[in-house]
Amino acid sequence: EPEVTQTPSHQVTQMGQEVILRCVPISNHLYFYWYRQILGQKVEFLVSFYNNEISEKSEIFDDQFSVERPDGSNFTLKIRSTKLEDSAMYFCASSVEREETQYFGPGTRLLVL
Amino acid sequence: EDQVTQSPEALRLQEGESSSLNCSYTVSGLRGLFWYRQDPGKGPEFLFTLYSAGEEKEKERLKATLTKKESFLHITAPKPEDSATYLCAVYQDGSARQLTFGSGTQLTVLP
Numbered sequence: 137e138p139e140v141t142q143t144p145s146h147q148v149t150q151m152g153q154e155v156i157l158r159c160v161p162i163s164n165h166l167y168f169y170w171y172r173q174i175l176g177q178k179v180e181f182l183v184s185f186y187n188n189e190i191s192e193k194s195e196i197f198d199d200q201f202s203v204e205r206p207d208g209s210n211f212t213l214k215i216r217s218t219k220l221e222d223s224a225m226y227f228c229a230s231s232v233e234r235e236e237t238q239y240f241g242p243g244t245r246l247l248v249l
Numbered sequence: 250e251d252q253v254t255q256s257p258e259a260l261r262l263q264e265g266e267s268s269s270l271n272c273s274y275t276v277s278g279l280r281g282l283f284w285y286r287q288d289p290g291k292g293p294e295f296l297f298t299l300y301s302a303g304e305e306k307e308k309e310r311l312k313a314t315l316t317k318k319e320s321f322l323h324i325t326a327p328k329p330e331d332s333a334t335y336l337c338a339v340y341q342d343g344s345a346r347q348l349t350f351g352s353g354t355q356l357t358v359l360p
Binding site for chain 2: 140142167169171177178179180181184186191192194225227234235236237238239240241242243245
C-alpha cells in the first residue's frame with residue numbers, strides 16, 4: 137500500500153541553524169501539506185502546496201519557513217533560522233484532490249537546542 | 250474559539266466495554282470530517298471520511314457517524330490494541346486545503 141515517507145525521523149539542531157525536512161508524498165497525489173504538533177498539543181496546519189506553488193499557509197508559516205518540490209518525488213520544508221519554539225513533530229501529508237483525504241507520514245521529530 | 254472540540258479528553262475502558270467518542274464542530278460550511286488514529290510518536294493514520302449529515306462508515310470495531318453539529322466514533326467490544334489517541338479533523342468553507350484538528354481523545358483499553 138502506498139504511503140508517505142519522511143526523513144530524517146529525528147533531527148537535533150542548534151538554535152539559529154537551518155534545517156531541511158524531507159518528504160516523499162504518495163506518487164499519484166497532487167496536493168501536499170506540512171503540519172506540526174508541539175508535544176501535548178493539537179496538530180496544526182502550516183502550508184499546502186499545489187502545482188508548484190503555495191496554495192494556503194497559516195500564521196505560523198512566516199518568513200523563516202519555505203517549501204519546495206525540487207524534483208518529481210520530493211517535497212521539502214526548510215526552516216531558515218531555527219528557534220527553540222520550533223521544536224515539534226513535523227508531519228507531511230498528501231491528497232489526490234482538494235477536500236479529499238489527507239494521508240500523513242510518520243513525522244520528523246525536530247529538537248532545537 | 251475552538252472550532253473542533255473532542256470529548257472526553259481521555260477514556261479508559263475494559264476490554265469488551267463499548268463506548269463512543271465525540272467530536273463537535275462549529276465551523277461554517279463543513280466540507281468534510283475525518284477521523285484519524287495516532288499512536289505515540291507516530292503520524293495520524295486515516296480511519297474515516299464523512300461528508301454529509303446522516304452518513305455512516307464502519308471498519309472492524311469502529312463506526313463513525315455524522316450529524317450537522319457533531320460526529321461520533323463508536324467503538325464496539327474494544328481490544329487493548331485499540332488503545333491510541335483518536336483525532337477528529339475538518340475541512341471548512343474557505344479552507345478546503347487545510348485540516349483543522351481537535352485535541353483528540355486518548356483511549357486506553359485495559360485487558
